[in-house]
Amino acid sequence: MTGTERRVDRLANRLLERSPATGWRAWLVEFLVFGLKQAWACLFGALMLVAIVAARLWWPDDAGLARNDLLVIAAVAIQVLMLVTRLEGGRELWVIVLFHLVGTVMELFKTQVGSWLYDDGGLLRLGGVPLFTGFMYAAVGSYMVRVYRLFDLRFDRYPRLWITALLALAAYANFFAHHYVLDARWLLLAAVAVVYCRTWMHYRVFRHTLRMPVLLAFGLVALFIWFAENIATWAGAWAYPDQVDGWHPVSWAKLVSWFLLMLISVVLVTFVYPPRPLASTAADRRDHE
Template sequence: MSEPPTPADGAGRDARRVDQHELTVVERWIDDRANRLLREAPDGGARAKAVEFLVFGAKQAWACIFGAAMLAVIVAARLWYPDDVWLARNDALVVAAIVIQVVMIVTRLETGRELWVIVLFHVVGTGMELFKTGVGSWEYDGGGVLHLGAVPLYTGFMYAAVGSYMVRVYRLFDLRFDRYPRVWLTTIIAAGIYVNFFSQHFIVDLRWVLLASVLVVFTRTMMHFRVFRRTHRMPVLVAFLLVACFIWIAENVGTITGAWLYPNQEDGWQLVPLTKLVSWFLLMMISVVMVTWVYPPKRPDRLPT
C-alpha cells in the first residue's frame, strides 16, 4: 500500500511512495481504497506504530497469497479428500495448483514479468525434487498419474510459491538495498549452492563453505523496506533467516499432513530437524538471485520521480 508523500525526518520517513506501475491492476485498486481508510491515520505515537505493524502484516499476507493457498489446499486434501474417488489426491493437488496459478494470472494478481520468475522456480525446484527423492532424502505419498518418477507434479508449485512471495514482497515493500554485492558474484555463489544440493551425495558437502560465503558477501548489505509512512531497515541476512524460518514452519505443516516425509518421520511424525534451516537459508540465496535477474537491486537514493 502506498501513501501520500510525507516529509523526511529522523524517524526514517521519506517522500517516497511505491511506484504504482509496479503494482498489478487489482493491487492498485486495493492500494487506492486502503489509502482512503488510512488517510486519517495518526502520524506519531503508539497508534501510528500499531498502524505500521498492521499494514506490514497485511502486505506480508498479500505477498504470501500463492503459498498460503497452496498450503491450505494440501491441508484440506489430507483432512477431507476421500481416498476412494476416481481422481487420486496427488492429481487433485496438481489440478488445484494449476487453477490457483491461472486465477492469479487472469485476475491480474501476478504480472507476466513475475510469471517468468515463478516458472524458473518451478523448473529449478522440480529438478532438485527428482534427484532428492531418488537418493532417499525424502519421499511423497504415492498415487495418481500426474508425476515424474516419484515426484508429484504439484511439488513444483510449492517452489513456485516461494518465487511468488519473493517477487511480490519486492514490489509491495519497494525494497532497496545498501551495499548490495555484484549480481555476478551472487550468481556464482547461488550456482554453487544449487550444485552442492546434488554433489554433496557423491563428494564432500560444501554447505558450510557456501554458507560462510553468503555471510561474508552479504554481511554489510542493508535492506530498506517501505511499510506505510516510514521506511525501515534490516540486515538482509536477517531477512533471509526469517523467511527460512517461515518455510520451515510450512514444511512442518506439510509433513504433518503426510504430503511428504523425511526418513526420520517414517515411524511417526516429529519436527523437521532445525538443521534444515541451513538448507532453506541457502535456498534463499538462490531465490534472491533469480529475482534480481528480473528486478535488479535498487539503491535507496534512486527514488522514483
C-alpha cells in the same frame, strides 16, 4: 504493482489516511500494515498450504481422483486465478517458471537418492515426483516477487550480481554434490555471510521506511518456510525417511538448507527485478510499476 494491487493500495490508503502520524497508534498502524502486506505477499503459498491440509483432512484415501492429482489441479487453478485477477503479471510468471524448473530438477534427483519421498498415488507426476511440487517452489518465487513490489524494496551496498550468481550456483550444486563428496553447506553459509554482511534492505510499510540486514531477512523467511514445511509434512504432502514410521517435527538443521534456498531465490528474482539502490528516484519507482 499490478493494476489490481494498485487499486487495493489506493483503497487502503484512503482508509488509513486519517490514522495518527505519530505516537504509539501510528506505529501500531505500521505494524498492522506490515502484517497485512506480508500476508498478501504469501497469498500463493498460503493457498497451496490450505489445499494441502484440506486434502489431508477431507479427501478420501479411496477417491477416484488421487490426492496428489487433486493437488496438481488445485495448484494450476490457483496459478490461473492469480494471473486472471492480475495479482501476478508477466514478469512474475517468468520468475515462477524459473522456480518450477529449478525445483523440479532438484526434486527428481532428491527423490531418487531417498532424501524424501511422496505417496505413489496419482498419474500427474514425473517419476516419483508429483507435479504439484513445482508449485511449492513457485510459491516461494511468488512471495519473493510480491514482497519486492509491495514493500518497494531498496538496497544499500548490494553485492555485485555476478558474485551472488556464482554463490547461488555453488549452493544449488551442493544440494546434489553433497551425496557424493564433502558437504559444503557450512562453507557456503559462511560465504553468504561474508558477501551480504554489509547489505541492508530498506522497505516502505505505510508512512515509514524501515531497514533490516539482508542476512536477517534471509533467516526470517527460512524460518517461516520451515514452519510451513512442518505443516506440509504433517499433512502428508511428502515425508523424510525418519518420518515414515510416524510424523515428528522437521529437524532444525533444515534451516540451513532453506537459508541457502533463500540465496538461490533472491538471485533468481534479481534476473527479472534487478536490486534498486536506496537513492532510486520516484520516476524509477513509476517505471518499475
